[in-house]
Amino acid sequence: MADESGCLSRRDVLIASAGTAAMTAADAAEPAQALAPLPPTMGRVTLEVNGKPHTVDVDTRTTLLDLLREQLQLTGTKKGCDHGQCGACTVLLDGRRINSCLMLAVMAPGAKVTTIEGLGAPGRLHPLQAAFVAKDGYQCGYCTPGQICSAVGMLDELQRGMPSHATPDLAIRPLLSADELRERMSGNLCRCGAYSNIAEAITSVAGGAA
Incomplete structure (x- = not known):
C-alpha cells in the first residue's frame, strides 16, 4: 500500500514481486503439461538388405541408419555426425550411394540396400x-x-x-x-x-x- 506521499513501501514491493513470480511459475507449468511427448507413430517397411528381405515395424522418425544398426544389427555402417556431413553412414540404395542418416526408413519401401557387410566378407x-x-x-x-x-x-x-x-x-x-x-x-x-x-x-x- 502507498504511504501518504503516494510511494510504495519496500514491503509492498517485495510482496508484489513474490506474487508476480508465483504467477509466472504457474503459467510456465501449464505449457509443460501440454507439451507432454506424444506416443510414437509406427509404420511398417519392407526392404531388401544385402540380398535378404526384411519387414520391420519402426517409429516413423527412425532413420535408415538407425534401422540398419539398431534393428538389423548391421553395425558396419557407422554413425558419425548424424547430419549428412561426414559420409561415415554411406550405403548403396538401389545402387546409388546415399547418407543413410538423412533418410527415414519408411521412405525406402521396396528398396535394395547394400551395406559394407553386403559387399564382401x-x-x-x-x-x-x-x-x-x-x-x-x-x-x-x-x-x-x-x-x-x-x-x-x-x-x-x-x-x-x-x-x-x-x-x-x-x-x-x-x-x-x-x-x-x-x-x-x-x-x-x-x-x-x-x-x-x-x-x-x-x-x-x-x-x-x-
Missing part, C-alpha cells in the same frame, strides 16, 4: 575392400565402411559417364583424374587424414579409368 572381399587393406587406406577405420561404399557408387557413376563438378568437358567421358577423385569423394571425411592411401586404393581398382 573375410575370404571373399570386394576388390575395393582388398585394395584398402593392401594400400593401408585407413587408420582408425571408423570412416572406412562409408569410404568403401561411396567408392563403389562413385566408380559406377564414372563407368556410366556421369560428370562431376570437376569434369572439364561434359561432352566427353570423364576419367578418374586426381581432381575427379577428390571431387567425387569429397563427401567422405577421414579424421585420421589417410586420404593419399584412400586415393591410391581407389585408383588401383579403377584401373584403366584412372
Whole structure:
C-alpha cells in the first residue's frame, strides 16, 4: 500500500514481486503439461538388405541408419555426425550411394540396400575392400565402411559417364583424374587424414579409368 506521499513501501514491493513470480511459475507449468511427448507413430517397411528381405515395424522418425544398426544389427555402417556431413553412414540404395542418416526408413519401401557387410566378407572381399587393406587406406577405420561404399557408387557413376563438378568437358567421358577423385569423394571425411592411401586404393581398382 502507498504511504501518504503516494510511494510504495519496500514491503509492498517485495510482496508484489513474490506474487508476480508465483504467477509466472504457474503459467510456465501449464505449457509443460501440454507439451507432454506424444506416443510414437509406427509404420511398417519392407526392404531388401544385402540380398535378404526384411519387414520391420519402426517409429516413423527412425532413420535408415538407425534401422540398419539398431534393428538389423548391421553395425558396419557407422554413425558419425548424424547430419549428412561426414559420409561415415554411406550405403548403396538401389545402387546409388546415399547418407543413410538423412533418410527415414519408411521412405525406402521396396528398396535394395547394400551395406559394407553386403559387399564382401573375410575370404571373399570386394576388390575395393582388398585394395584398402593392401594400400593401408585407413587408420582408425571408423570412416572406412562409408569410404568403401561411396567408392563403389562413385566408380559406377564414372563407368556410366556421369560428370562431376570437376569434369572439364561434359561432352566427353570423364576419367578418374586426381581432381575427379577428390571431387567425387569429397563427401567422405577421414579424421585420421589417410586420404593419399584412400586415393591410391581407389585408383588401383579403377584401373584403366584412372
